Amino acid sequence: MDKKEIHLVKKVSKELGLTYKELGEKIGYSENTLRYSVSKNQLSGQLKKAIELYLEIIKLKEKEQNIEKIKDVISTYSKNLINQIDDLQTKQLDK
Numbered sequence: 001m002d003k004k005e006i007h008l009v010k011k012v013s014k015e016l017g018l019t020y021k022e023l024g025e026k027i028g029y030s031e032n033t034l035r036y037s038v039s040k041n042q043l044s045g046q047l048k049k050a051i052e053l054y055l056e057i058i059k060l061k062e063k064e065q066n067i068e069k070i071k072d073v074i075s076t077y078s079k080n081l082i083n084q085i086d087d088l089q090t091k092q093l094d095k
Helices: 008-016 020-027 031-039 045-094
Strands: none
Touching: 008 020, 008 031, 008 045, 020 031, 020 045, 031 045
């Protein structure tokens, strides 16, 4: 790992606003393991993959929330459209 490069654990912890303990709980590592990795400026392939997978999970959850919002908008729009059509049909029958 390049000395100038910010350690992935440190970077991700800061970006997500998590302590090493909190990040460790989310990815299955102890706080001590994360601290040791940062202090030695080393990153095992396994730890890197765990962090990458956790970040991917976060992205997928955000996408899922966006899809749910879109579904709600479409559902509301569809109901409103159906109500408008029903109102028009009722007005036509009343004539």
